Amino acid sequence: VTKAGERRVALVGTGMIGGSLVLALKAAGAIGKVVGVDPQAAERARALGIVDEVAASPSAIGAVDVVILATPVRATASVCEALAPALKDRPDVLVTDAGSTKVEVLRAVQAMLPFPERFVGAHPIAGTERSGPEAASATLFAGKRCLLTPVATTRPDKVAECAALWQSAGFRTTHLDPAEHDRALAYVSHLPHAVAFALASAVGSGHADGLSGGGFADTTRIAGSDPIMWRDIFLANRGPLLRALATLESELGELQRAVASGDGAALMALIERARAARKQVLEGGR
Amino acid sequence: VTKAGERRVALVGTGMIGGSLVLALKAAGAIGKVVGVDPQAAERARALGIVDEVAASPSAIGAVDVVILATPVRATASVCEALAPALKDRPDVLVTDAGSTKVEVLRAVQAMLPFPERFVGAHPIAGTERSGPEAASATLFAGKRCLLTPVATTRPDKVAECAALWQSAGFRTTHLDPAEHDRALAYVSHLPHAVAFALASAVGSGHADGLSGGGFADTTRIAGSDPIMWRDIFLANRGPLLRALATLESELGELQRAVASGDGAALMALIERARAARKQVLEGGR
Numbered sequence: 001v002t003k004a005g006e007r008r009v010a011l012v013g014t015g016m017i018g019g020s021l022v023l024a025l026k027a028a029g030a031i032g033k034v035v036g037v038d039p040q041a042a043e044r045a046r047a048l049g050i051v052d053e054v055a056a057s058p059s060a061i062g063a064v065d066v067v068i069l070a071t072p073v074r075a076t077a078s079v080c081e082a083l084a085p086a087l088k089d090r091p092d093v094l095v096t097d098a099g100s101t102k103v104e105v106l107r108a109v110q111a112m113l114p115f116p117e118r119f120v121g122a123h124p125i126a127g128t129e130r131s132g133p134e135a136a137s138a139t140l141f142a143g144k145r146c147l148l149t150p151v152a153t154t155r156p157d158k159v160a161e162c163a164a165l166w167q168s169a170g171f172r173t174t175h176l177d178p179a180e181h182d183r184a185l186a187y188v189s190h191l192p193h194a195v196a197f198a199l200a201s202a203v204g205s206g207h208a209d210g211l212s213g214g215g216f217a218d219t220t221r222i223a224g225s226d227p228i229m230w231r232d233i234f235l236a237n238r239g240p241l242l243r244a245l246a247t248l249e250s251e252l253g254e255l256q257r258a259v260a261s262g263d264g265a266a267l268m269a270l271i272e273r274a275r276a277a278r279k280q281v282l283e284g285g286r
Numbered sequence: 287v288t289k290a291g292e293r294r295v296a297l298v299g300t301g302m303i304g305g306s307l308v309l310a311l312k313a314a315g316a317i318g319k320v321v322g323v324d325p326q327a328a329e330r331a332r333a334l335g336i337v338d339e340v341a342a343s344p345s346a347i348g349a350v351d352v353v354i355l356a357t358p359v360r361a362t363a364s365v366c367e368a369l370a371p372a373l374k375d376r377p378d379v380l381v382t383d384a385g386s387t388k389v390e391v392l393r394a395v396q397a398m399l400p401f402p403e404r405f406v407g408a409h410p411i412a413g414t415e416r417s418g419p420e421a422a423s424a425t426l427f428a429g430k431r432c433l434l435t436p437v438a439t440t441r442p443d444k445v446a447e448c449a450a451l452w453q454s455a456g457f458r459t460t461h462l463d464p465a466e467h468d469r470a471l472a473y474v475s476h477l478p479h480a481v482a483f484a485l486a487s488a489v490g491s492g493h494a495d496g497l498s499g500g501g502f503a504d505t506t507r508i509a510g511s512d513p514i515m516w517r518d519i520f521l522a523n524r525g526p527l528l529r530a531l532a533t534l535e536s537e538l539g540e541l542q543r544a545v546a547s548g549d550g551a552a553l554m555a556l557i558e559r560a561r562a563a564r565k566q567v568l569e570g571g572r
Binding site for chain 1: 313329336412413414425430431433445449450465469471472474475477478479480481482483484485486487488489490491492493494495496497498499500501502503504505507508509510511513514516518520521524527528530531533534535537539540542544545546548550553554556557559560561562563564566568569570
């Protein structure tokens, strides 16, 4: 068994999340050399000291102990297909990912990797609206939560190894079923992003440039997020997101009716409910 | 004429905004003693050193040079009605407000004050989701913008005096027509608040407590805002807010259709448009 600090890592996708992860793992002495794969950003990641080597494609990563997938989620199938030959003869490699959806990613892994039982899905609940290796930071993850989504067929030793890996990067880890993950995250993350995009566009058509305050800036901060990443998340988690959007539509309809009818009591109730809901979501235990 | 630093001020509504304003004006030496009127919060504001005296009602403010209305906007008519006797024999008093809507406030002032030509509407684009005098801060307003909404009948000397007052508190001032103000702010401020309330409630029903990240926290920060203040704003600016809500509904509908039909190109276009819109609203000149 390779010692933790000597484990060779392949990072596929060297953007803000993947870059921050290997920086944190290196700082913790949890990994050794990192080979980066990313047609757009791997050379920049090497120049920034995030990866040590660059491979031209997933098939060229060489002998590694850990593979971290940190591409937009819909690239998972093609990346795994390209990785398969390189992993075939390495029965102990741990594969994990950092994607914001888990069911479709797991399906892609199961279809394309020779040993899907070595794959442990992960979703670091962290990040910013910035993107690219330039936005990577070794301290982005300190104290944040990482959701791990192993399934019945996942090798228990790989689950333990994967949890220890993410913990080395500063995360608290929590296990969750992939479908439950996608359903819950549709509400707590994908819906706020969808809303921020729609809100920014709506306000942009309001001829109010330069008149905004902190409210607009905060509610739309995540509208600056990476378009490819979010296109992929929305498409990969279509069903749960559509159900969350329907819930929002119903809430907005209620508010709209209260405003239209001048119903102050209904508005008060609605605002008080929103305050309580926010507190519950932020402070609720898992 | 009373010297700036000796002007006696009546502050009606001693919450976060009114409290911050008089703290900033005092720090700048722009005003003298402040008498506070607020059945809920005036005593707390006095204990905090924000106001120097407490009057039991608007009619009991005594001889003042400036009146600042900083109550929820729908209280303006009754406050002005109660103020009228105290202002009748003081033809030089400047009256300003700090409300987030301007048309209905102006209508209330015109109906209830003996000298509406001395009233200059103002909207400080600043604040936090906190409320009450405990949330007041002398530095909340530094470098922020205050929109002034004088009309054709407003006395020019009072407009100048009012602009100088808000500038003393740290604001850059901009003049805007009241109706144009309400239309623009419906988009850039009232809509984000409405959305934050609806979003917080929708996510609260998603059984995802404890799984949120920075996106949810930021998009819903303003859902923690004061319920009475926001009920009043929504009701006072009903027409423009309903039009802004319709624009948002149309944006959400477009996003929903793109997700449902799996149209990645449409999603990319929508996200890119949102990013550009956000930048334009934040950086657009006035």
